[in-house]
Amino acid sequence: MAGLRDVFAVPGYRRLWGARTVSQWGDTVNFVALALLIYELTGSGLGVSAVVAAEIAAVLLLAPVAGPLVDRWPWVRVMVCADLFRGVLAGLLVVWHDSAAVVYVVAFAMSVGAVFFNPAASSVLPGLLGRDELVAANSGIWTAAVVSQIVLAPLAGVLVTVAGYGPAFALNAVSYAVSAMVLAGLRVPGPADHLVRGRLLVEASEGVRVLVGDRLLRALAAGQLLAALSAGATSALLVVLAEDRLGAGGSGYGLLISAIGIGAALGPLVLLRLTRRPRRPLFVFAPFALRGMVDLVMAITTALPVAAAALAAYGLGTSTGAITFNSLLQAETPGHARGRVFASMDVIWQAGRLVSLAAGGLLADTFGIQTVYYLGGLLLLAAAATGLTTLNPRPAKPRR
Template sequence: MRAVLAQPDFRRLWTARTVSQWGDIFSFVALAIQIYRLTGSGLGVAGVVVAEIIPLLLVAPIAGVVVDRLPRVQVMVAADVLRAALAGVLVIWHDDPLVIYAVAFGLSAGAALFNPAANSVLPAVVADPGIVAANSAVWTAAVLSQIILAPLAGGLVDLAGPGWAFGLNAASFLVSARVLRGLRLVEPAREVGRRRLLSEAGEGVALVRGDRLLRALAIGQLLAALSAGATSALLVVLAAEHLRAPADAYGFLLGAIGVGAALGPTLLLRLIPDPRRPLYVFGPYVLRGAVDLVLASVRSLPVAAAALAVYGVGSSTGAITFNSLLQSHVIDRTRGRVFALMDLLWQTGRLASLGVGGLLADAVGIRAVYYLGGALLLLAAAVGFAAGRAAGPAGRQG
C-alpha cells in the first residue's frame, strides 16, 4: 500500500475518496439521529435507507453508460459538486423530514455516478500489479475512518446540532472535487447520444450474462446482498433477543466487525500472492456464511464477537478481491457499465433482504434470518467455485 500511495495520481484519487468518506460518516450519523428525533420511529429511520437505495436502482443503469462515454474525472467532479450543493441545503434546513428524505435521495443519486467512475478509473492510475494494493488502501482508509470518526460524529451532533455535520459533508465534497480536478488522465471524451443510453445499458447486461466469470460474480453479488441486507440491519435484534446481551453490547459487536475489516487488507497482501483468482474472491463468502450460522447457533457474546471479527475479515478481503478482479477482467470501455450493474444488483438484493428479513424475524425468529443468510452466502460461494473451475484462470474480458 505504501508503494501505490507513493504514486501521485493514485494518491490524489485516494485523497479525494477518503476525504469524501469522512464527510459521509458525519452525514450518515447526523441523518440517522436527526430523522429519529423528528419522527420518533424506526420506520422513519428506515425511510432514509429506502430513500438512499431507490435512486441507485433508478440511476445505476444509465450511470454506467455515462461513465463509459464521458471523461470519468469530469463525472466524479460533477457528482461531488452536486452532492456538495445538496448537503449544503441541510446545513440550514434540517428540521423537515421530507427535506431530509429528498436530500438523501439526491446524495445517493450522485453516489450512483461517482462510485462506478472511481472504480473504473483506478486501473488508469495504478499499474496492474498494484491494483489489489490500491483497493486495499481505499478500503483500509474507509474502515479506519468509520471506526475513528463515527463516535466523534455522534458527539458533534449532540453538542452542536446536525447542521455542523452536514456542513462538514458539503465541505468534504468540495475538497474532493478540487483534488480530482488535478487528476490528468488520457481518456477520450465521447458524446452521449440520448437515444442510445438504454440500448447501451442493455449491452452491459448482455456482457455480464455472456461471460461465465462475470455471471458468477453477479449471482454472488445478488445472493450476498440478499443475505447481508437483513443480517447487518438486524444485528441489534440478534444481540438483544438471541444473545441476551446488554444494550451496549451492540456497539461492541460492531467494533468487532470493524477490527476484522481493518485487518483484512493487511492479511490479504501479506499472505496471498495473487488475490484476484476466483478462489480468493468467492472464498470470503464461505467465511461470512459460516459466521452467520455460528451466530444463529451460539449464545455466547465473546464467541459472537470473535465470529464477527472473522466476518469483518471476510467482508474486507471479499470487497477488495471482487473489485480488483472486475478491474482486471473487464476492459476499460465497458467497465463503468459492469460496476454500475453490480451496484444495481447489490442494492436490489439489499432492499429485498431488508423487507423479507424483517418479516421473517417477526414471524419465525431472528435465528432463522441468520440461518438463511448463511445458506445464501454458501450458495454464492458454490456458484463462484463452479464457475471458476469451468472458466480456468481469469483472463481479460473482451
C-alpha cells in the same frame, strides 16, 4: 505482485486516495448519525429499512442511464460534480433533520450522485494503474476507509449524543467539498474514443451483454446478488440488533461498527503479505462463507463482546472479499464498457438489497431480528458455494 509502496509512487493514485479518504471521514460520521436519526424518528426496523430503500430506488431508476453516460463523459469531471451535488444535500440535513420525509428525500438525492460517482471511480483506477497493481491499490483505499471507521464511528455516536445531528451532517458536507477540490486536479485517460454513441438504453444493453457473455463476470454477478440479498437487511438493521437484542445504545452501536472496521483493517495485510495470487476464486468467494458464519453467530448471541468479536471476523471477510472481487472485476472488464458493467453490478447489488430490506424489515418487526440474521447467513454461504462451484467445476470422470 505490486505493493502499497508501488502504487503510492503514482501521483494520480495518491490524489485519488486522498480524496476518497477525506470523503470516507464524512461518510463514516454520516452513516452512524443517519442510522440513529431514522431509528429515533420512526422507532421501527421497517423505518430504518425505508431510508436505505430510498437510496436503492435511485440506483435502480438511473443506473441504466448513468452507465452509458459515464462511458461517454470524462470520469474525473463526473466525480467532482457528484461530490459537489452531494455536499449541498448533506448541508441541507444540517439545518433540516427533524422530519423522516426529509431524510428519505435527501437520501434518495444523495444516492443519485453516487449512481454517477461510483462507476466513474471504479473506471478511474484501472486507467491509473496496471492489472497487477489493482489489488494493492484497492487495499490502500480500503485500509483508509476502515481506519476511518475504527477511529470515527465511536466518536460519531458520542458526537450525536453530545452535540446533536447537525454537526455530524456538517462534517459530511465539508468532506464532500474537500474531496471535490482534490479530485479536480486528477489527470487520467478518459473513456475510450472509439465508443459509438447511440441510444442510452441500447448502450446500456451492450454493457449487460458484456457482463452476461463472460463466464467469470457471470459468476461475480451471481455472488453479488446472493450477498446483497443477505447484507442489505443485516447491515441496515444492525442498529436494531444493537438496541433490541444486545441492549446497546448509540455508543454500543458505534463500537460494533468499529469492530467491523478492525477486522476489515486486517484484510489488506492478509492479502498483501500472506497470498501471492489474491485474485484466485478461493480468495474472491470464500470470504462470503466467513461472513455467513458470522451472521449465524449474531443471530444466537446476546453478549456485546461476542457480537463485537464476531463482527471483527465479518470485517475481515468483507475487506478481503471486496478487494479481490473489485480487483478481478476491474481487471477483466473491457475498458470501453467499464461504466456500464460497473453500473450493472450496482443495479444487481441494489436490487438484491431492496428485496432484502423489504423482507428484512418485515421479518424483524414480525418475527424478531434473529430471523433476519439466520437467513442472511444462509444466503452468504450460498454465495460462496455458487462462486466456487462455477469457477472450479469438478473434472469430468473418464469414460470406460
